[in-house]
Amino acid sequence: MRTKRKTTKSEDIQAAGAVLQNGGIVAFPTDTVYGLGAVYDDARAVRKIFKAKGRDEKKPLSILVCDIEQVSLLSDPGTGEMAKKAKRLMKAYWPGALTLIFRKKEGIPDEVTAGGDTIGIRMPALEVTRDLIRAAGKPLAAPSANASGKRSAVTAEDVLDDLDGKINMVIDGGTCDIGVASTVVDMTGDVPVILREGVITKEMIEQA
Numbered sequence: 001m002r003t004k005r006k007t008t009k010s011e012d013i014q015a016a017g018a019v020l021q022n023g024g025i026v027a028f029p030t031d032t033v034y035g036l037g038a039v040y041d042d043a044r045a046v047r048k049i050f051k052a053k054g055r056d057e058k059k060p061l062s063i064l065v066c067d068i069e070q071v072s073l074l075s076d077p078g079t080g081e082m083a084k085k086a087k088r089l090m091k092a093y094w095p096g097a098l099t100l101i102f103r104k105k106e107g108i109p110d111e112v113t114a115g116g117d118t119i120g121i122r123m124p125a126l127e128v129t130r131d132l133i134r135a136a137g138k139p140l141a142a143p144s145a146n147a148s149g150k151r152s153a154v155t156a157e158d159v160l161d162d163l164d165g166k167i168n169m170v171i172d173g174g175t176c177d178i179g180v181a182s183t184v185v186d187m188t189g190d191v192p193v194i195l196r197e198g199v200i201t202k203e204m205i206e207q208a
Contacts, residue, residue, distance in 0.1 A: 004169045005156065008128045012171065017135025019168050025049055027145035027159045028132055029173030031125035032097050032182050032198070033152040034159050035064065036167065037132070037140035040074070043109040046141050050111075052166040055148045060113045061141040062099050062120035062182075066133035073139060074119055075102035077187070086187045092208040095125040097182040097199050112141050118188055128173055144181065145170075154179045 006012035008029075016026045023045045025038045036053065038045035040063050050057050063074055068090065077083040086100055104119035113119055121139075124130060133140055144152045147162040156172035163170075183198040185205060194202055 001165055001168065003160065003164050003167050005160070006169055006171050008171060008173045010131075013128065013131050013135050016132055016169055016171055017137070020045075020132075020136040020140070023048075024168035025052060026132070027153070027156075027163065027167055027170040028129060029126060029156075029171065029176055030064070030129045031095075031176065032178045032180060033154055033176050034145040034156070034170075035124075035129075035140075035142035036145035036159075036163070037064065037136075037142040039136055040112055040139045040141045041107070041109060043111045046109060046111040049141065049143065052163055053143065053146070053148050055143065057111070058114050060116055060118075060120065061111075061143050062122060063112070063139045064129065064133060064142045065121060065123050065139045066130040067123070068094070070133075070139050071102075071121055073105070074108065074121055075105055077102055082187055082190070082192075085192060088208050089185065089187075089192075089205065090123075093200055093204070094123040095130070096123070097125070097178055098122060099182045099184045101184065101186040101188055101195070103188055118186075120184060122182055126173070126177075128171070132171065152179075152181060
């Protein structure tokens, strides 16, 4: 496979969206690090991510959405106190470097969630990332775009160092602003639990 290198121009984003719609995998910049995406409900395409990264299939993948409405495709946060807290966090830090863990909806491929009943969802702050999700027409399953065990990619060159010839396309958007993975908060219990702290700190979560 020859990995195509494209820009963030509109025509290139539309071309990348077509690749995703047709079962391909595309690396792209986000506000945190480069991601490697496949349409979330295409199990075959999702398996390509694991193969390209050399990733353990027992590790679930997070999902990127372009707007709040897409969350309803993946999960039903409900109407209780935890749902209210989740909405406060979304209002405060979405779009941004915050991944929220919810109970998944039926029909989401086991490849995405590693057979589990929860799913991680994030709305990235970078507009071009959300444009790509819109071009794909669906949320994207998207771990970081690096070989498993290697440091996260913050440039297209980093991506190609690890994944050239293993993915269909990389969108070159320059250097990612944050350079570290998102904060992850589990919203499935009685209280929010921080599973990974990133640029959004524990104190910021508590304030929201």
